[in-house]
Amino acid sequence: MDELDLLKKDWKKQEGSFQQISEKEIYGMLHKGSSSIVKWIVIISILELVLWASISFFTADEEYFKTLKMYHLDTVMPIISVINYGVILFFIYLFFKNYRTINTTDTVKQLMQSILKTRKTVKYYVWYNLAMTAFSFILVFIFQFMYDPNIRKMVEKMSQNVDPNTFYCIMLVVYAVIIAIFVGLIWLFYRLLYGILMRRLEKNYNELKKIDF
């Protein structure tokens, strides 16, 4: 007998060997929480959406507007903020639109694709926010140098000892390093977080792609 036929025969035979689950046990299971990766992705994604949206929202206090005025950014920043909120809302819409396409009755490949797509929306959302944060940092730094009287005083004082160009270069490098470390840490955090969640899915998806090129 062929080995695989032997296996099939044994496979059929084991039907009776499984410990049967009672109706009562099934009822119990229906009300337990799922621990699927989709659930985790959705929880983390919603936290991210809320976190980044609230960062832009709660930093806008009176002090903030006074500072903006001092830096001559009081017309530019509100415009940027409005655009920013628009983009955030658009991402939230995209996220829920993609999330709704996740369906366990799809084919294995389609299901993986819709999960990956939903996850990608959040990834772009995070990158957008990081870019926006870096951009705002740079903008504020530049205008701080130009208009903040305290900084100007400090710069003048420092310039007596050091060549102004060298001083500006050093400051620029320091700022660049701060931004790079900030972005780098967040990037690392997401790599770890999603790396753990998505590793298996990505491996299986690549396996499917290898079969169906």
Place this chain on the structure above:
Amino acid sequence: MKSESEALFVKQLKENQNIIHKICRLYTTDEDSHNDLFQEITIQLWKAFPNFRGDSKFTTWAYRVGLNTAITLYRKKKRTIDTIEFNSTFHKVTQDDYNFEEEEKLKLLYSAISELNDIEKALVFLYLEDKDYTEISETLGISEVNARVKMNRVKGKLKKILNP
């Protein structure tokens, strides 16, 4: 409160629970993970049940949701994988037709299957369940030709292990 659809679902699931047991059998290596995956598949089936319209068979539908859960949604809990345990405790032998040579072969086959990746396991599962290539391709979302090619490769791989 048990609703009508809940009762219907539980009844159908109970009758067809061996499908899920068999999926768990392939994708887990110990009893705890088996029960864990069984529960997750049950939850996913229940969540998808409102969309089950009865135009396909409950079993066909359960195959798909079950495999999707095992391959894509289920998060394996950290456990040390013990393939020896897999062979000895899970492989129940009926005494009446015990054949030492066959038994050895089966042990080897099951341990070879446990080494396959998740997609290959799905192919083996659908083959063992006598599914045709149309259904296999529709379940996995790959073309029939490619499903056939891959299936032959997996079969070859298993045979080679037995006849090196």
